[in-house]
Amino acid sequence: MSPTEPSWFKSSYSGSQGDDCVEIATTPTTIRIRDSKNITGPHLTVPADAWAAFLAVVDRAP
Template sequence: MMSSPSAGHGLDEKWFKSSYSTDDGPACVEVAVTPDTVRIRDSKRTEGPHLTVGAAPWSTFVSYAAHH
């Protein structure tokens, strides 16, 4: 899976959307990564609510999801 950046709300915030997501296709998630946290949002509702998790739990989730 590859990602491409999109505009964010913070000065250095870069959101990345999966290359599996298209502009005319189904909704996907985007993530913005900092050293300590990962912010997650719906790519079709970028102004909507965001979920913020720690970097370690996100890493565990991604590892688990990649193997299941």
């Protein structure tokens, strides 16, 4: 892995069956999100503070 290549890991919010896996890679300012079944495909990049706000809403969901 090159120094500029992100370090991806399976999100703890992914499904436990292994069929709906989301991987994320973090930097101090951004979060990258991708489908683990298509690692060479497109990914979504969001500001770290927006990701934190999203997770706060998910944690409050019933």
